Amino acid sequence: MATAQMIACVTLVILGMGFMLVGSIGILRLPDFFSRTHATSKSDTLGVMLVIAGLIVFEGFTQSSLKLVFIEIFIALSNPVGTHALGRAALKSRVKPLLTGRVPRGES
Amino acid sequence: MTQFFLYSAVALTVIIAVPLIRVVKGPTVYDRVVGANTIATKTIVLICLIGYLFDRVDMFIDITLAYAVLGFIGSLAIAKLLSRED
Numbered sequence: 001m002a003t004a005q006m007i008a009c010v011t012l013v014i015l016g017m018g019f020m021l022v023g024s025i026g027i028l029r030l031p032d033f034f035s036r037t038h039a040t041s042k043s044d045t046l047g048v049m050l051v052i053a054g055l056i057v058f059e060g061f062t063q064s065s066l067k068l069v070f071i072e073i074f075i076a077l078s079n080p081v082g083t084h085a086l087g088r089a090a091l092k093s094r095v096k097p098l099l100t101g102r103v104p105r106g107e108s
Numbered sequence: 109m110t111q112f113f114l115y116s117a118v119a120l121t122v123i124i125a126v127p128l129i130r131v132v133k134g135p136t137v138y139d140r141v142v143g144a145n146t147i148a149t150k151t152i153v154l155i156c157l158i159g160y161l162f163d164r165v166d167m168f169i170d171i172t173l174a175y176a177v178l179g180f181i182g183s184l185a186i187a188k189l190l191s192r193e194d
Contacts, residue, residue, distance in 0.1 A: 064171075082183035
């Protein structure tokens with residue numbers, strides 16, 4: 001394996017691990033439900049995509065690498081959609097945001 | 109390189125264990141569901157890394173695709189269930 005390929009793989013995997021660690025700490029530490037959905041939808045998606053990009057660089061041009069590209073596209077589409085559905089469900093059943101303390105207009 | 113993937117898998121296991129605290133002590137049911145969704149998303153990466161550890165990448169990537177689809181559909185179904193009007 002080429003050295004540049006290995007360095008790129010290790011860099012991408014460690015960057016993705018850092019983003020996922022930040023997402024986990026955000027899930028644990030943020031004060032509100034809606035800010036927790038912020039942590040899980042953005043930083044987790046980016047972390048998973050970076051780690052799988054590192055695995056694609058490690059793999060090269062094979063069939064498994066094509067399937068990893070499919071996984072990456074599916075994660076980029078599905079994870080924000082699922083989190084948005086959960087946030088919409090919480091808004092419909094009147095979970096109050098922390099700062100304003102009232103349910104925003106337009107819904108319910 | 110296998111050793112790097114092993115250490116990454118161990119670190120990822122520690123990272124996955126953190127939202128479990130939120131699942132256990134979440135104030136509302138939505139916090140628990142968001143924590144479970146986060147665990148499902150990170151388990152995808154963990155299964156890929158385990159495939160590289162066992163040198164059976166093709167089989168484990170198929171398992172990963174099925175797991176991703178099932179986690180997404182489960183999250184959407186729970187959101188649909190919880191979004192009923194009172």
